Amino acid sequence: MRSGLKALTQLRCSIFETTYNPTGVRTGAKYLRRRLRGPSMVLYYPPEINISAIARKYPDLELTNEDEVTRLDDIAFRKTRGKSAPKKSKEKGDSRRSSKKR
Numbered sequence: 510m511r512s513g514l515k516a517l518t519q520l521r522c523s524i525f526e527t528t529y530n531p532t533g534v535r536t537g538a539k540y541l542r543r544r545l546r547g548p549s550m551v552l553y554y555p556p557e558i559n560i561s562a563i564a565r566k567y568p569d570l571e572l573t574n575e576d577e578v579t580r581l582d583d584i585a586f587r588k589t590r591g592k593s594a595p596k597k598s599k600e601k602g603d604s605r606r607s608s609k610k611r
Contacts, residue, residue, distance in 0.1 A: 515531065518531065560572060560574045561574050561577065
């Protein structure tokens with residue numbers, strides 16, 4: 510009786526093209542059959558406008574990227590106060606890290 514039900518379930522799975530799972534182990538098949546979300550999410554958000562790329566493509570428009578100008582001004586201000594990143598060494602022996610002894 511039990512083997513007959515098992516055979517019937519196997520046959521049913523092969524006919525209707527479903528996964529035969531007699532132990533009831535979680536397979537994630539429900540999520541794998543589902544439609545992908547990625548393409549619709551990409552279409553939902555508008556394309557991002559890159560001002561620097563437009564300025565490079567059309568230099569006669571004289572566009573300026575305000576965020577980049579602000580960033581460069583902040584870096585220059587930090588350099589005057591001595592808070593900027595240290596200069597990169599030209600050679601391996603000149604670096605501060607190599608001169609430190611451990």
